[in-house]
Amino acid sequence: MSRVLIVGAGPAGMRAAETLARAGLVPIVVDEGARAGGQIYRRPPDGFIRPPKALYGAEAKKAAALHRMFEEMLRAGLITYHPQSSVLGFSGNTAQITGPEGMTAIGFDRLILATGAMDRLAPVPGWQHAGVYSLGAAQIALKAQGVALGRRIVLAGSGPLLTLVAHQLRKAGANVAAVLDTAPLSAQAVGGLRMAMARPLVTARGLAMRAGLGRLYHAGVRLDRIEAGDDGPCAMHWRDARNRSHVTPCDAVALGWHLQAETALTDLAGVAFDWSGTWAQWLPRADAEGRASGGVYLAGDGMGILGADGAEVAGRLAASACLADLGYAIPLRNRGRDMRRLARMRRFAGGVARAFPWPAEMIRNLPDSTVICRCEGITAGELGDTLPLAGAEANRVKSLGRIGMGRCQGRYCQRAGAELIAALAGIAPAQAGRLRAQPPVRPAPISLLCSETDNG
Known part of the structure; x- marks a missing residue:
């Protein structure tokens, strides 16, 4: 039986695992999280008192269904799961992995990379001080531990995540001092129309969150500097769309300009890259179903930012492509349906990129x-x-x-x-050009690198 290794257990990785398991394979899933879910559906520790509705909002049912599906497969022995584990690099068809048991080498015949996305950050004078976080870090702290990273927080940057994190923090009772968006309203209007045409319900939900921020939200701003003292940030200096100066007191700042694909492992796997002017990033080259090269398949936001729903579809498509290449029969009707859904997600993503541009x-x-x-x-x-x-x-x-x-x-x-x-x-x-990825892609103790267990 062919060994398929899936890196990442977010929506893309979980759907890929499900598709392979239904075909009779037992995929190996390696994930850095303690529990499957990825960033968007990150799961808190057992005994956490906040219910799924508070954590995931309108996506609570989707999140619960994915979590339940994965746990059922795990209990049934349909997958092999390595949580809290990082792939550091590859040597041929072997992945070097560090986890709770130390260093492990896992061999594979096919590789599905569902590495997801990470914050896309731009420097602001003063951002190097302690107390300045990424939007993703603020969201992780809230979801995983119920913690707001500050008593008076300024959120700044651009993109849907900016509004979402602000909404989530306020809903949890945190004190958000200001939400500062560098994207002008003119760009948001043009891109927002494209978003609405592709996914009207999702766009309407985002607009409702934005409206709920009221006067905290400011569009078209310029970020001058983050003022900080010995204890971290104390104020954000910024200018509004009319170039009027403002100083907003705070004790924490979270920054982020939408998201970027996490591509370090994709680079080490030998996949070619092309420049994307849309996303101002080098993105891996793959066909519409996620085929890259040499038995490597890409799924989810690690291939391009499509969001959680798009990641699920991309995960199914990548796993189906893998199965087809292995000689398994794949229902063409399901493939056609998913291809149409993915095309719609890509149109929506193009609208997001237009609405919330990189602040060059x-x-x-x-x-x-x-x-x-x-x-x-x-x-x-x-x-x-x-x-x-x-x-x-x-x-x-x-x-x-x-x-x-x-x-x-x-x-x-x-x-x-x-x-x-x-x-x-x-x-x-x-x-x-682009910076070449180097192994190990995650920091690892020398002691671990000196000892290795062979699992494949």
Whole structure:
């Protein structure tokens, strides 16, 4: 029997596992979470008092159904599950994994990557201070532990997640001081129309959340700086759409400009990449069903940001493509239905990208003193000083200037760094290239790397 390894147990990974299990395979699922669900349907510890409706809102029934389906498969022995485990890299058709039992090597015949998305961050002067988080981190703390990361919180950035996290925090009783959106209302109107045409109910739900924020929400703003003291942030300095200055007191800031695909493992798996002007990101190359290359399949937001519903569809399609390539019969009616659904999700995603653009101009105008790489403390001015030696190529700038060489391996600074390289060199961001992924893709103790258990 063919061994299929699925990396990620969010909506895409869970649906992929279900599809393979129904065909008689026993997929191996590796996930960094303690329990399956991914970020959007992240599950709290046992005994958590907040009900699913409070955690997932209108998506509570979907979340509960996915969780129940996965647990039933696990109890029935239809899947092999490795929670709290990270894939660090690949050697041929073997994945190196670290988890509660140490280092493990798992062999596979086919690989489905459902690695999901992560925050897309842009630097703001002062963002390097403790007490400045990503929107995703604020959401994780709320869902997993019922904690608001501050007593007076400013949320800033752009995209649906900005509104969603603000809504969730306020619903939980947190004190949100301001919601600052860098996207102008004109762009939101054009993109919002496309979103409404593709998914009217989802768009209406988002607008209702936005309306509930009232005067806390401000569109078309410019973020000047985060003022911080010894205890962390104390104020956000910003300008409104009319260029009027404002200072909002706070003790925590959460930033995020929609989401970006998590692609480090996809790179290590040998998949080719193409520049996406829509998302201002290098995205992996795959066909409509998720086939990439060499027995590798992509599903969910790790291939392109489609949201939880789109991830479920993409997970089924990737698993079906895998089964078809293995010689299994796949119902064409189901494939056609899912392809139509995925096309609609992609139209909606295109509207989101148009409504909430990447803040390229804001990044290009950052003061030289602004920290770009939080891990290494590299400023915009220091990046510029590296260019005469390195040239306008991201990997050489990394080698000589250390931007992207820290713990996050460029996940949070790569796009801003490319934007600054492009501005200084007079080229397009795509011409700066992309940072190559390096194993291990997650920090791992040396002691673990020195010992390995072979499970395949």
